[in-house]
Amino acid sequence: MWDIAFVPLNKLLKSTHLRFAIALTAVFAVIYLLVGWFAFLAVDTELRERVSQADLVTSSGFAEIYRNSGRSALVEAVRSSSERNAPDDSFAWLGTRNGERLAGPALTAPGALQTGDVPGRNLLPELDEGYHIQVTDLDDLRLITGVSHEESDEILGLVSLAFGAAALLTLLLASLAGLALARQGQRRIDAASGMLDRVAAGELTRRLPVSGSGDDIDQLSTRINSTLDQLHATVEGIRQVSADIAHDLRTPINRLGIHLERLSDSVGVDHAIGPQLELARTEVRQIITTFDALLRIAQIEAGARRARFQPVDLSGIAESLVDVYAAVAEENGQTLQLESEGDAPARILGDRDLLVQLIANLIENAIRHSGAGAIIRVLTRAEPDHVVLRVSDTGPGIPVDDHARVLTRFHRLDQSRHTPGSGLGLALVKAVSDLHNAELTLLDAEPGLAVELRLARLRQESPTPETKSVET
Amino acid sequence: MNVLLVEDDDLSREYVLAGLHGAGHSTDHAIDGIDGLALALRAAYDAIILDRMLPGMDGLALLKALRAAEIHTPVLFLTAIGGLDDRVDGLEAGADDYLVKPFAFSELAARLAAIGRRPALQTEQVRLTVADLEMDLVRRRVVRAGQPIDLLPKEFALLEYFIRSQGRVLSKTMLLERVWDFHFDPQTSVVETHISRLRGKIDKPFGQPLLHTIKNVGYCLRAPE
Numbered sequence: 001m002w003d004i005a006f007v008p009l010n011k012l013l014k015s016t017h018l019r020f021a022i023a024l025t026a027v028f029a030v031i032y033l034l035v036g037w038f039a040f041l042a043v044d045t046e047l048r049e050r051v052s053q054a055d056l057v058t059s060s061g062f063a064e065i066y067r068n069s070g071r072s073a074l075v076e077a078v079r080s081s082s083e084r085n086a087p088d089d090s091f092a093w094l095g096t097r098n099g100e101r102l103a104g105p106a107l108t109a110p111g112a113l114q115t116g117d118v119p120g121r122n123l124l125p126e127l128d129e130g131y132h133i134q135v136t137d138l139d140d141l142r143l144i145t146g147v148s149h150e151e152s153d154e155i156l157g158l159v160s161l162a163f164g165a166a167a168l169l170t171l172l173l174a175s176l177a178g179l180a181l182a183r184q185g186q187r188r189i190d191a192a193s194g195m196l197d198r199v200a201a202g203e204l205t206r207r208l209p210v211s212g213s214g215d216d217i218d219q220l221s222t223r224i225n226s227t228l229d230q231l232h233a234t235v236e237g238i239r240q241v242s243a244d245i246a247h248d249l250r251t252p253i254n255r256l257g258i259h260l261e262r263l264s265d266s267v268g269v270d271h272a273i274g275p276q277l278e279l280a281r282t283e284v285r286q287i288i289t290t291f292d293a294l295l296r297i298a299q300i301e302a303g304a305r306r307a308r309f310q311p312v313d314l315s316g317i318a319e320s321l322v323d324v325y326a327a328v329a330e331e332n333g334q335t336l337q338l339e340s341e342g343d344a345p346a347r348i349l350g351d352r353d354l355l356v357q358l359i360a361n362l363i364e365n366a367i368r369h370s371g372a373g374a375i376i377r378v379l380t381r382a383e384p385d386h387v388v389l390r391v392s393d394t395g396p397g398i399p400v401d402d403h404a405r406v407l408t409r410f411h412r413l414d415q416s417r418h419t420p421g422s423g424l425g426l427a428l429v430k431a432v433s434d435l436h437n438a439e440l441t442l443l444d445a446e447p448g449l450a451v452e453l454r455l456a457r458l459r460q461e462s463p464t465p466e467t468k469s470v471e472t
Numbered sequence: 473m474n475v476l477l478v479e480d481d482d483l484s485r486e487y488v489l490a491g492l493h494g495a496g497h498s499t500d501h502a503i504d505g506i507d508g509l510a511l512a513l514r515a516a517y518d519a520i521i522l523d524r525m526l527p528g529m530d531g532l533a534l535l536k537a538l539r540a541a542e543i544h545t546p547v548l549f550l551t552a553i554g555g556l557d558d559r560v561d562g563l564e565a566g567a568d569d570y571l572v573k574p575f576a577f578s579e580l581a582a583r584l585a586a587i588g589r590r591p592a593l594q595t596e597q598v599r600l601t602v603a604d605l606e607m608d609l610v611r612r613r614v615v616r617a618g619q620p621i622d623l624l625p626k627e628f629a630l631l632e633y634f635i636r637s638q639g640r641v642l643s644k645t646m647l648l649e650r651v652w653d654f655h656f657d658p659q660t661s662v663v664e665t666h667i668s669r670l671r672g673k674i675d676k677p678f679g680q681p682l683l684h685t686i687k688n689v690g691y692c693l694r695a696p697e
Contacts, residue, residue, distance in 0.1 A: 250552055251481055254574035258487045289657055299556045323626060324652055328665045357656045364659045
């Protein structure tokens with residue numbers, strides 16, 4: 001039960017179960033206190049009533065002695081009573097109506113006393129308890145009897161103590177039970193949300209556990225599971241369709257290529273239709289390239305690649321690609337520069353092959369569209385929680401209104417129709433970016449185009465909690 | 473080489489078999505996975521060309537069964553176009569190389585030559601030579617005709633791949649995959665640019681070229697005859 005302390009506090013505080021437990025415990029505490037207060041008052045009243053009754057009985061006893069046996073017998077009875085009892089429990093005082101003492105303790109101001117409760121120090125300086133006194137006038141005599149509330153105060157104290165201890169114990173047990181229940185509920189919710197994360201990561205066959213109790217969490221889990229079944233069926237369907245298309249089309253395309261190659265071989269390069277055959281073969285290669293890109297995008301969008309994600313250093317990929325393309329840019333009369341900011345490594349969780357293709361696509365786009373003399377910059381920036389990749393050029397750029405359209409499949413800007421390419425480059429960039437839950441934005445580099453990709457940075461796995469706390 | 477081809481499409485099979493015969497290889501073939509596995513288990517081949525999608529038994533399952541039976545004949549895996557995971561699946565199952573369909577025969581021939589002779593490569597060698605070109609793998613130095621040549625790391629890797637495969641044709645995609653780890657078709661002239669730079673360093677100053685372009689196929693590094 002005590003390992004509740006290991007559940008992070010801020011997370012636990014957000015738990016519906018814990019909030020419920022806290023609220024219930026608080027209501028319970030208020031009810032307990034109210035009931036306790038009324039019980040206390042009732043006991044107090046009853047005890048005070050008993051004390052005043054006892055006082056009245058004592059007083060009546062003395063009065064009877066006076067009526068039966070006369071004045072001197074009363075004086076004697078009060079005196080012997082005073083000798084038997086210490087004044088801090090009870091006392092009896094006898095005097096004249098004008099305050100002259102005949103027997104009993106030397107009260108400070110016997111003339112001013114009236115029947116009822118008085119503080120002890122008003123009677124004798126050394127008494128500190130509360131007293132009930134009974135003042136009875138017998139002819140010219142005045143009899144004052146008093147009983148201390150000490151005993152009833154003690155009883156009340158005991159009652160309060162017992163009540164308080166019980167209340168404390170109850171609250172403690174209620175809180176612990178609440179925490180335990182909250183933790184149990186939180187565990188089920190954590191398990192469910194962890195499972196959903198794995199589904200989102202591409203493990204589409206994962207399902208939430210159903211305990212069989214039929215409670216609300218179970219009902220919710222069952223519904224989520226049936227939604228996941230549908231999702232799985234849909235994704236499988238897409239995958240199957242693309243596999244079918246691939247299978248049904250690749251064979252005829254393959255055959256077309258073979259026929260053309262054979263034809264080309266049999267007529268020879270010098271034949272009149274040789275150049276036309278070569279054009280036809282180029283077209284077939286273009287069909288294959290576009291087809292391949294389309295199928296790739298469809299498969300990337302299906303998300304199954306997430307199951308293969310691994311830690312990847314994005315700045316490392318950028319560096320090696322700049323290394324590869326610097327020469328190509330130079331041949332084009334352009335400059336390709338690498339810049340990096342922040343603490344390396346800029347690690348993320350991803351698919352290395354696809355990220356290489358993504359960055360290569362961005363660099364190739366810049367090389368093909370920015371024209372001679374352009375400067376192309378590839379920047380990686382490692383922020384505390386994100387890794388930013390930015391490829392910018394000083395070319396003609398893309399009008400801001402076209403930015404959204406550029407990322408959709410097949411779209412090519414009219415002015416770039418004359419440059420080669422399938423038009424799927426940026427659509428693939430978008431698909432790979434979405435697969436990585438990255439934020440992809442096109443910006444005006446003034447002049448030129450900047451494409452920025454923002455990915456969640458992978459936390460350094462630290463072996464000890466100390467280094468972790470330093471980092472965060 | 474004695475090559476087994478497992479392929480269900482008639483035209484593709486004829487095309488590859490004709491090409492293999494033309495190149496002087498002897499062949500066996502099967503048109504479904506079950507026959508293919510039976511042949512592969514019975515006879516010793518120098519290489520197997522295996523289609524990914526086959527009737528009877530899937531190419532991937534055939535490959536796994538073959539490797540499970542401790543048969544380590546080099547396998548060239550033919551994968552479907554757009555099959556993003558096929559490459560990884562094939563290599564994980566024990567394929568030595570893969571080729572995306574449709575392909576030109578020259579590409580297949582180049583890859584077959586590479587995997588068929590792979591065991592003969594002396595990977596522990598420290599010094600590689602072609603004619604008067606020498607490469608010291610430990611000191612990372614290249615010398616031609618006694619003159620030291622300064623190469624960038626990727627140029628060194630490119631040249632090393634050529635020297636190790638000397639006399640054989642390497643296709644553009646083979647270079648992209650092996651040297652740059654690119655598994656896609658670049659839209660710019662990456663390979664041409666780097667080949668041209670490498671030529672500028674190892675061939676141009678010396679008159680006698682070693683690195684040759686094989687039209688529509690790729691490149692080949694070989695000693696002059």
